[in-house]
Structures are given as structure tokens and as C-alpha cells.
Amino acid sequence: MTSTSPLPSGVLPLVPGDPSHLGPFRLFGRLGSGGMGVVYAAVDGNDRRAAVKCVHRSHAADREFRARFAREVRLVRRVRAKSVPAFLGADTRADLPWMATEYVPGPTLDRYVREHGPLRGMDVSVFARGVAEALVAVHAAGVVHRDLKPGNVILSPDGPKVLDFGIARAAEESALTRTGGLVGTPGWISPEQYGGAEATERSDVFAWAGLVAYAATGNGPFGEGTSDVVAARVLSEPPSLVGVAEPLRGLLERALDKDPGRRPTAVEAVAAIEPVGGTFTGAPRALAESAEAWSGYAPPRRSWPRRHRRALSLGAAGLTLALVAGVGLWALSEERLAGDGATGNVAGGTGSEGEPVGGAGGGGSIPADVPEEYRDLYENGIVTVAPDENAGDTLVRTIGSDGGGDALDQVRLDMSEHTWSYNMSPTITVTAEYLLDFGELRIHSNDFAMVERIEPEDTHLTTVPANSGGTLAVLSPEEPTAEFSLVFVTGGNASERDDVFAVYYVPGEVAHGGTRPEVGYPGGLCYLWRGAGMSESYGVPDPEEPTPFDATLSEGSPTNGCVYGPNKDLLSNG
Structure with a gap:
């Protein structure tokens, strides 16, 4: 597909030899x-x-x-x-x-300050808090950025965006990054790095403070000059923060302390800045690029069945054989969740004694292209599923070591979009995102199940299978995303009262000990049926935002879980 539209602003033409x-x-x-x-x-x-x-x-x-x-x-x-x-x-x-x-549309901080001067008013606080929030996420992931500078932050309409992890370092990694040289950009390097120490999270905070000072005044806190001159100032002179208003100025002074131990953490920096909204009020908003300017360059759409026609064929064949054998969808799901001998434990779950089994990457074998550093994890690791801490309507599948050390997120399942039919049966649209740059992961219909109720005496989940068959997605670095729908038939009648159901992602690798998942299994989301009141005309309700299932046990039951029997009775009785 060739577009005759002019290139969006900021985009230069391709040159001969560039890939298409x-x-x-x-x-x-x-x-x-x-x-x-x-x-x-x-x-x-x-x-x-x-x-x-x-x-x-x-x-x-x-x-x-x-x-x-x-x-x-x-x-x-x-x-x-x-x-x-x-x-x-x-x-x-x-x-x-x-x-x-x-x-991310918008200019870098460096370009904006050169062309328009420093940020003004509340935009300074938006910038300071936004970059600090980025550092909170970076540091929570065990990463040190190590190269914060004006050219690595874009002023987008929605606030600042931190770019370029090219020389970032995971806190536990060293072999590829310690080369004996100073890493970073002069003017944005902390005193301890000049002294030969490794960059830490507090080094990033030092660079953050310099960025905020530059955004507010148009000048770095240690001025300009040759690398040696700037380094000498960083090591021995106090920062210049003329033009930075309080209370931000006091925070920057602490963050630019020569002693990293006296600097605030990124979390403390965020807490010290009053929230003022996440968007810029000034010129950066006018520089946003409309999505329409890009849409004419999109490749032709391929339907999900076309992208996965081989997987669908295999899934359909498998389903046909199951039906010929007299096994309905309900039984197919129950057998898999029960660890039936026909399905067995998928490699990478736990055996009958609770011991890890190799091949936890999915599909029963270790990917041929798994990096050597992760091979032991894939041979001996354990797969878990839990809600995303930052997105309550999303589940994350993770492979981790038995001792709780190393872990890799494998796939994210956004399950926020859902609709209801008149008989209280939900349809959930799932967007799956593969998070690794090796291997592949197959997602099957019988990886998903609904739970309508957990009684206080229950030890394991009683499940209703998804009314869909076969392979739903084949994820890989080349095809990292897929969208598919799950339909659950509750077998109930339309209700005028509220009700709630839990939907779980239960891949074979987490079916522990040859049984259904225990009631404390955390890999579920809660979906609320909002029934019409007695005096209201009945209709299909608008979907409510799903929430994570609270699997915390009290006396052996998830008493705060949405489908805990006594809680459901209270909900149904108003």
C-alpha cells in the first residue's frame, strides 16, 4: 500500500536501502x-x-x-x-x-527549550512529577536509566515521556555493562559516577533534578563548558537554581546533594510534588501529531483467522476428534483442569509431589532460541498468573524460579472489554500481548474458565468452561499481539438483581498437583452483572469495569473474593 499523503511533520523520507x-x-x-x-x-x-x-x-x-x-x-x-x-x-x-x-508526538525537552525557552507555570511541576513517576517505574523494575538528559525526554501532550534505555542497566546485571569507562552524558552525570562508582537509583535522581532545573530555567545547574569544567563544578560547587520557585527549589537542592545517601528516592520526589494534572498547558500541546496523519500509511489489515489459520486448523481438528470421542467442551475443560491423564501436566507446572517440571515456557518444550541466561528458568521454573498491579483488568503470566528469585513476565491479557447477553452470559474480548523476544506461546480455549460461586467448605474451584474451541492465539516476537473472544454460558435466567462471576486464566502449567486450582488461586477477574431494579424495565446492562479477584484466604476461604458464597448472597439480596 502506497500513500500519496505528505509525510507528518517531524518525519523524514526513507532513503534507498531502508526496509519497508x-x-x-x-x-x-x-x-x-x-x-x-x-x-x-x-x-x-x-x-x-x-x-x-x-x-x-x-x-x-x-x-x-x-x-x-x-x-x-x-x-x-x-x-x-x-x-x-x-x-x-x-x-x-x-x-x-x-x-x-x-x-510519542512532541519535541524533546532540549529542542523545546532551544526554540521556545523554559517551561512556565504549572508545566514545570507537570514535567518534574512525570519524569519522577517514570523513574519510580524504572527503579521498581530493577533498572537504572543512567542517561537522563534533555534529549531523552519528550514533551508529549499527555506529559513527559522518558526515552532511550540504550545504556540502562538492570540492577543485577553487570557483565555487559561494566567496561571500565564512565557511562552517561557530561553535565548529567552524578558526582559518585565521576568518582568511579557504579550508577544507582540515586544517580538517576541527581540527573532528574538537573533536568527539572533545565526545564524551569533553560540552564543546567552546573552551567556550560567543556566536560572537564562541568565535571569540576559537579564535584566541588553547589548547583545554581536561580529561577526555580519554591517548594520545588528545595527538593532539587536535596536531589543534587553530592552524597547520594542524602538524596530523596524517586518515590519521595513524587510524593513531594503536588499533583497538577498530567498534561501540559503550554506550547507542547500544539505540537501533537494527529493520528489521521499516519493512518494512510498503515499496512492492509489481516484478520485474526488469516494470521493464525494454521493454528485454527489444528485447533479445529483437535476439537473434532474430541467431539467424535464423545467429549463435550465442559468435559474437555474439566479434564484439563483436573490434570487428566490424557492431557497430563504441561511441562513447567508442578508434578504430583509439587516439584517443578521442565519446559515452563508453554507448549511442553523449551524454546530452541531461549537465551542461555534463562535456560535454567525454563527447565526448572514455575508458571504463575496474577493480576497486573498497575492495571486491575489485566492478568500477567510469569515464569519464576522456585525460590522466588528470577522471574520473567511472559504474556499480558487485557480482559477489560466485555458485554452481556439477556441470559447473564458474558462475552469477554481479550487482547494478548507477548512480552518476550524469543520462543512462542499458544493460548487455548480451555485455558479459561468461569467460577460462579465458592462455598466456605470448598478447597478447589468449580469451573464452567469457555464456549469456544481450539487454539485462540499463537504469540511470538513476530506476532506479539492477538485479540480473541471468550463466551461463557451461565445456564441462568436473566436477573433483576446484581450478580457477579469470576473468570480465570488457568494454563495447564498452573494446574497444581493433578487437581483443579485451589480456591486461593489468584489468576482471576471479577465481572459484575448489574441487574435492573424491580421497578425498572429489564434490559442488557452496560458493562462495569472488571476488578481483580481477591484470593487472600481467611480460615481457608477467600472471604473478600467476589464469588465467595455469603458475599454473593448479600449482593443478590441488595
Whole structure:
């Protein structure tokens, strides 16, 4: 598909030799380039605007460079926050390794200050709090950014976005990053780094304070000059914060302390800044790029069945065999959840004695391309599912070590979109996002089940299967997202009173000990049926926002869980 539309502002034309597609993304222009690679403007079949970073061909053959790039991808996957561009996909083993993140419209802080001067009024607080919130997410993921500077923060209409994890470091990693040289950009490097110490979370806070001072005044807190001159000021002189208003000025003074132990954490910095909304009120809003300017460059849409026709064929064949054998969908789900011998424990769950079983990546075998650093995790790890702490309508599948150490998030399932039929049966639209840059994960219909009620004496869940068959999605770095629907038939009649159901993601790897999941299994969400009142005309209710199932046990039962029997009785009785 070729668009005759003019390129959106800020997008330069492609040059001869540039690729036209990377993964699901169609490239139509350049956003920037450097010695290591090119960042392309791109759109996928779902009209998502993306910035796709692609390694130069000359570096693609360098194994060490590929390893560094793969590490950057893993770090970006781990950080999820409003102030960090969303990760969209990657393939670090392609001929030209690439990574796609959300495209963020707007200028960098550096460009904006050069062209328009410093930020004014409440925009300074929006900037300071937004970047600090990004650091909270970065540090919570065990990552140190190490290169915060004006060119790495974009002023988007929705607030600042922190970019470029190219030299970020996971707190537990060192082999690829400790090369004996100083890492960072002069003027934004902390005193301890100049002294030869490794960058820490407090080093990021130091750089954050310098960024905020620059945003508020147009000048760095240690002025300009050669690298040696600026370094000497950082080591021995107090920062200049003339023009920064209180109370922000006092916070920046503490954050720029020479002793990292006396600086606030990013969490403390956020708490010290009064919330003023997440958007800019000044010029950056006018620089936003409309989505329509990009949509003409999107590749032709491919339906989900076309993208997964082989998996669907296999799933349909499997379902046909099951039906021929006289096994209905209910029995199919119950057998799998019960660890029936025909299905068995999928490798990577727990055996009958509760011991880890190898191959926890899904599909019963270890991916051939699993990095060596994760091989033990895939051989001996345990799969868990739990609600996303930052999004209550999303479940996350994780593979972790038995002792609770290393862990990798494998897939996120956004299950927020749902509708109801007149007989109280919900249809849930699931958006699945694969989070790894190796292997693949198959999602099956019988991985999902509904629970209508948990009685106080129950020890395991009594489930209702999804009324859908076969393979629903095959996720991989090349196809990192998929959308599918789950239909559950409750067998009940339309009710004028409120009711609630829990829907669980229960892959075979978490069916413990050859039984159904225990009542304390956390991998579920609550969906509320809002019945019409006795005096109201009956109709299909508008969907309510789903909430995480509270699996916390009290005397052996999840008494705060939405489908706990006594709680449901109270709900139904008004």
C-alpha cells in the first residue's frame, strides 16, 4: 500500500536501502538516526503509531552488539508507566534486529527549550512529577536509566515521556555493562559516577533534578563548558537554581546533594510534588501529531483467522476428534483442569509431589532460541498468573524460579472489554500481548474458565468452561499481539438483581498437583452483572469495569473474593 499523503511533520523520507517492513510494522519515514541505528516512523494493521528502532546492518553481525541490544529490549519490556512509551514488539534475532515502542508526538525537552525557552507555570511541576513517576517505574523494575538528559525526554501532550534505555542497566546485571569507562552524558552525570562508582537509583535522581532545573530555567545547574569544567563544578560547587520557585527549589537542592545517601528516592520526589494534572498547558500541546496523519500509511489489515489459520486448523481438528470421542467442551475443560491423564501436566507446572517440571515456557518444550541466561528458568521454573498491579483488568503470566528469585513476565491479557447477553452470559474480548523476544506461546480455549460461586467448605474451584474451541492465539516476537473472544454460558435466567462471576486464566502449567486450582488461586477477574431494579424495565446492562479477584484466604476461604458464597448472597439480596 502506497500513500500519496505528505509525510507528518517531524518525519523524514526513507532513503534507498531502508526496509519497508519490520515485523507487523510498515515503515514510511525516518524519525532519526545515529551511529548505532535508525528510528523509523511506522504503523501496524491496528493503526498503532510506532517508533521502530532498527540496528544498522554493519552492527547486526556483531554478537556483542546484538547482546546489548537484546538487553535493552528486555529492560524496556520490564518498565510500564504512563511516562514511558509503551513497548509494542521486538525481534532481536532478525537479520536486522528491531524494537518497536509507542510513537510519542512532541519535541524533546532540549529542542523545546532551544526554540521556545523554559517551561512556565504549572508545566514545570507537570514535567518534574512525570519524569519522577517514570523513574519510580524504572527503579521498581530493577533498572537504572543512567542517561537522563534533555534529549531523552519528550514533551508529549499527555506529559513527559522518558526515552532511550540504550545504556540502562538492570540492577543485577553487570557483565555487559561494566567496561571500565564512565557511562552517561557530561553535565548529567552524578558526582559518585565521576568518582568511579557504579550508577544507582540515586544517580538517576541527581540527573532528574538537573533536568527539572533545565526545564524551569533553560540552564543546567552546573552551567556550560567543556566536560572537564562541568565535571569540576559537579564535584566541588553547589548547583545554581536561580529561577526555580519554591517548594520545588528545595527538593532539587536535596536531589543534587553530592552524597547520594542524602538524596530523596524517586518515590519521595513524587510524593513531594503536588499533583497538577498530567498534561501540559503550554506550547507542547500544539505540537501533537494527529493520528489521521499516519493512518494512510498503515499496512492492509489481516484478520485474526488469516494470521493464525494454521493454528485454527489444528485447533479445529483437535476439537473434532474430541467431539467424535464423545467429549463435550465442559468435559474437555474439566479434564484439563483436573490434570487428566490424557492431557497430563504441561511441562513447567508442578508434578504430583509439587516439584517443578521442565519446559515452563508453554507448549511442553523449551524454546530452541531461549537465551542461555534463562535456560535454567525454563527447565526448572514455575508458571504463575496474577493480576497486573498497575492495571486491575489485566492478568500477567510469569515464569519464576522456585525460590522466588528470577522471574520473567511472559504474556499480558487485557480482559477489560466485555458485554452481556439477556441470559447473564458474558462475552469477554481479550487482547494478548507477548512480552518476550524469543520462543512462542499458544493460548487455548480451555485455558479459561468461569467460577460462579465458592462455598466456605470448598478447597478447589468449580469451573464452567469457555464456549469456544481450539487454539485462540499463537504469540511470538513476530506476532506479539492477538485479540480473541471468550463466551461463557451461565445456564441462568436473566436477573433483576446484581450478580457477579469470576473468570480465570488457568494454563495447564498452573494446574497444581493433578487437581483443579485451589480456591486461593489468584489468576482471576471479577465481572459484575448489574441487574435492573424491580421497578425498572429489564434490559442488557452496560458493562462495569472488571476488578481483580481477591484470593487472600481467611480460615481457608477467600472471604473478600467476589464469588465467595455469603458475599454473593448479600449482593443478590441488595
